[in-house]
Structures are given as structure tokens and as C-alpha cells.
Amino acid sequence: MSALADFQNSIYLQGLGDVLPTLPTDPTKLEARAEKVLSAQAFGYVAGSAGSEATARANRAAFDRWRIVPRMLRDVAHRDLSVDVLGTSMPSPVLLAPIGVQSIFHPDGELAVARAAAATGLTMVLSTAASYAMEDVAAANGEGSRWYQLYWPKDRDLAASFLGRAKAAGYTALVVTLDTFTLAWRPRDLDRAYLPFLRGIGVANYFSDPVFQRAIGGPVTEANRDAALLHWVANFGNPSLTWDDLAFLREHWDGPIALKGIQHPDDARRAVDAGMDGVIVSNHGGRQVDGAIASLDALPGVVEAVGDQATVLFDSGVRTGSDVVKALALGARAVLLARPYAYGLALAGEAGVQHVLRCVQADLELTMALSGISRPDELTPEILVRS
Ligand SMILES: Cc1cc2nc3c(=O)[nH]c(=O)nc-3n(C[C@H](O)[C@H](O)[C@H](O)COP(=O)(O)O)c2cc1C
Numbered sequence: 494m495s496a497l498a499d500f501q502n503s504i505y506l507q508g509l510g511d512v513l514p515t516l517p518t519d520p521t522k523l524e525a526r527a528e529k530v531l532s533a534q535a536f537g538y539v540a541g542s543a544g545s546e547a548t549a550r551a552n553r554a555a556f557d558r559w560r561i562v563p564r565m566l567r568d569v570a571h572r573d574l575s576v577d578v579l580g581t582s583m584p585s586p587v588l589l590a591p592i593g594v595q596s597i598f599h600p601d602g603e604l605a606v607a608r609a610a611a612a613t614g615l616t617m618v619l620s621t622a623a624s625y626a627m628e629d630v631a632a633a634n635g636e637g638s639r640w641y642q643l644y645w646p647k648d649r650d651l652a653a654s655f656l657g658r659a660k661a662a663g664y665t666a667l668v669v670t671l672d673t674f675t676l677a678w679r680p681r682d683l684d685r686a687y688l689p690f691l692r693g694i695g696v697a698n699y700f701s702d703p704v705f706q707r708a709i710g711g712p713v714t715e716a717n718r719d720a721a722l723l724h725w726v727a728n729f730g731n732p733s734l735t736w737d738d739l740a741f742l743r744e745h746w747d748g749p750i751a752l753k754g755i756q757h758p759d760d761a762r763r764a765v766d767a768g769m770d771g772v773i774v775s776n777h778g779g780r781q782v783d784g785a786i787a788s789l790d791a792l793p794g795v796v797e798a799v800g801d802q803a804t805v806l807f808d809s810g811v812r813t814g815s816d817v818v819k820a821l822a823l824g825a826r827a828v829l830l831a832r833p834y835a836y837g838l839a840l841a842g843e844a845g846v847q848h849v850l851r852c853v854q855a856d857l858e859l860t861m862a863l864s865g866i867s868r869p870d871e872l873t874p875e876i877l878v879r880s
């Protein structure tokens with residue numbers, strides 16, 4: 494049964510008992526509802542962006558400047574949303590973006606998200622800054638499919654250790670995030686003096702790592718906890734990295750690699766020259782460079798530069814099925830969904846994440862079908878006009 498039929502059934506069955514769906518389907522309402530259950534600090538952390546938040550707004554405005562021109566009488570009775578992305582087959586072109594520190598949203602954090610991803614068949618991308626160790630998340634994800642996102646630490650041995658652990662735990666592709674070697678100027682967090690890591694959230698992969706433990710002289714205990722956190726701060730990111738360093742990744746990872754945070758066509762070309770398999774066009778949801786180009790506006794140039802040589806993925810601002818249609822029409826192979834599933838997690842744990850994933854997929858399937866599109870590879874720029 495398709496995700497759509499599945500979802501409509503569940504709404505219908507709930508309706509029979511005069512019980513309305515417990516969570517909103519509208520992403521804006523979902524965010525508003527999440528604000529009610531989260532602390533001001535946790536909500537500010539997820540909803541907030543860098544500086545004046547102009548780029549976060551621009552991400553959404555860019556979607557609104559494209560309009561779909563639906564086509565009729567195209568026999569869309571049989572729809573197949575499945576795609577192959579970097580060696581992973583997925584039921585629809587939507588992945589779960591890496592989001593760190595998920596236990597600030599729900600005690601089960603990444604474990605709940607891993608279960609929801611497995612239940613829906615979608616691929617999750619686990620952050621290095623997760624609140625649970627990657628082996629525990631892999632166990633929760635079971636037969637599901639998972640990629641690993643590297644925050645590339647200064648200590649090369651630690652980076653190599655992370656990659657070895659990820660491979661052993663069944664993460665099949667590597668996402669390397671380049672745009673966040675340090676957190677940007679984020680007023681909402683600054684004004685609350687809020688940083689989850691300083692409370693020991695988001696460091697599970699570090700504290701559980703043998704290389705990290707060796708560096709601080711043994712396992713993390715109450716006695717050396719502050720020293721461990723300081724070591725984390727000193728090692729989290731490496732601002733000295735250059736394109737030449739990418740050779741290290743190829744040496745330590747034999748699967749597909751995608752660079753996340755690409756916004757310029759020349760950087761995409763350099764990624765291909767360095768032997769990378771994919772790029773993720775992203776401005777980190779406007780959380781890094783305030784005033785940066787809207788992610789959707791950066792997409793066509795990157796696709797033109799490397800679309801025939803690398804897999805181009807997209808995130809930043811994806812909220813609805815029509816957003817996915819637009820990003821795919823502009824050349825993305827798949828998109829990463831981010832904040833909306835964190836809101837689902839905050840509201841109802843695994844069930845909340847499943848709800849969000851099912852909503853986006855059902856909306857996507859309906860929007861495609863009603864636009865005359867049966868399969869993702871039929872989406873081309875011709876279906877869009879500038880509004
Ligand atoms: C709370 C939060 C934590 C995030 N943590 C990470 C992370 O650990 N690694 C990473 O590559 N991106 C991280 N991101 C960025 C997302 O992967 C994604 O690029 C961004 O959220 C897309 O913007 P959108 O949520 O507005 O669609 C984080 C985003 C949020 C909101």
C-alpha cells in the first residue's frame with residue numbers, strides 16, 4: 494500500500510471515532526505546537542537561525558518565487574516515488590537531515606528518530622553531535638537504512654575512529670558537513686547563554702570513543718568531566734581544513750561521500766575534482782551565515798556545474814510536498830527534511846516523527862500526481878515558472 498493510502502486510512506479511521514488527528518498536518522502549526530511543549534531554550538535552539546535570520550526567511554521566500562504548472566491527462570494511476578541515492582534505495586526522495594542534540598527535544602532523541610526512519614523505510618543521517626552513541630542509534634534503526642554525518646574534528650585519529658565505528662555499525666554513506674566548524678552568531682541562544690554541549694548533551698559519540706578517552710587519560714567520569722568538555726570544545730571543528738584534506742576522507746571511508754553546505758558552483762566542481770560522490774546544497778537552514786544566498790537559489794548553479802558528475806542533494810527550507818517537487822525539478826536527486834521532524838519528535842517521540850514523515854510523503858505523492866508526474870525522474874525545470 495502506498496504511503497498516501499496508508500496515511501489517508503489512518504486519518505479516516507481516526508475520524509470514524511470522531512477523534513481528530515492528534516498532531517497538525519500543517520508545518521507552521523506543528524512548529525507552534527512544539528513551542529508550547531519545549532523549554533524556551535530548546536525551542537530557541539531549533540527554531541532560531543544566525544543573526545537577523547534573514548537567510549532562514551530567504552530559504553522559504555525562494556520556494557515561493559517558483560510556481561508549479563500542473564499538466565493534465567498523463568495517466569498517473571501508478572506512482573512510484575522510489576529513488577536510488579548514493580547506493581541506497583529509498584521509497585521516496587526524502588531523507589532525515591542530521592540534527593544534533595536531539596535529547597533536548599525528547600528523552601529518546603535519536604533512538605526514536607531511528608525507529609521512525611526504519612518504520613517508514615526512509616534513510617536517516619545521524620549527526621556526530623548526537624545525544625546517543627552511533628552504535629546505539631544503529632541498534633534502534635535495525636534493518637533500516639542510515640548514513641553518518643561527520644563533524645570533522647581537529648584530531649585526525651578521532652576522525653578516523655568515528656569513520657571506522659560508523660562503517661562497523663552499518664552506516665553506508667558519509668556526509669561531511671563543511672559549513673559548521675564553529676557555531677555562528679545566534680542571538681536567540683546567545684541571549685539565553687544556551688549551548689547544549691556545555692551541559693553534556695550532544696557529546697555521546699566523543700565520550701564513548703577510545704581515541705577521545707585516550708586523549709583525556711581514560712573514560713569520562715565526574716572527576717574529569719569538565720576537562721572532557723573542554724577537550725571537546727577544542728576539538729569539535731577545524732577551521733584550517735582545505736580542499737587538499739579531502740584525500741584523508743577517501744583513505745578512511747570506502748563508501749560514497751557527500752559534502753554538505755555547498756553553495757557555490759566552483760566549490761561543487763572542486764568536490765568532484767577531489768573524488769567526492771555528491772554534494773548537499775545547504776545553508777544549514779540559515780543557521781550559519783546570515784545574509785547568505787537562499788539555498789534554493791544556489792541549487793540551479795550547482796546542478797549546472799556538476800549535475801552530470803555527482804549526486805546533488807538539497808536542504809534548507811523544505812516543509813511541504815510542493816517544496817520537494819520544486820527542489821527536484823531544479824535538479825536535486827533528493828531532499829533532506831530537518832526542523833519539521835524535530836518538532837514531531839518534541840510533540841510525540843517516534844510517533845510524532847512518523848507522522849511528519851508520512852505527511853510530507855503523502856503531500857508529495859498527491860502534489861506530483863495532480864501535477865501529472867508519476868516518478869521523480871519526470872521532474873524537470875519545465876514544470877516550473879517564476880512567479
Ligand atoms: C537543531 C538543529 C541541529 C542541527 N544539527 C546539525 C548537525 O549536527 N549536523 C549537520 O550537518 N546539520 C545540522 N543541522 C542542519 C540540518 O541538517 C539542515 O541543514 C537544516 O536544518 C536545514 O534547514 P531547515 O531545517 O530549515 O529545513 C541542524 C539543524 C537544526 C535545526
Ligand SMILES: O=C(O)C(=O)c1ccccc1
Binds near residue numbers: 592594780
Ligand atoms: O546547531 C546546529 O546547527 C548544528 O549543526 C550543531 C552543531 C554541533 C552540535 C549540534 C548541532
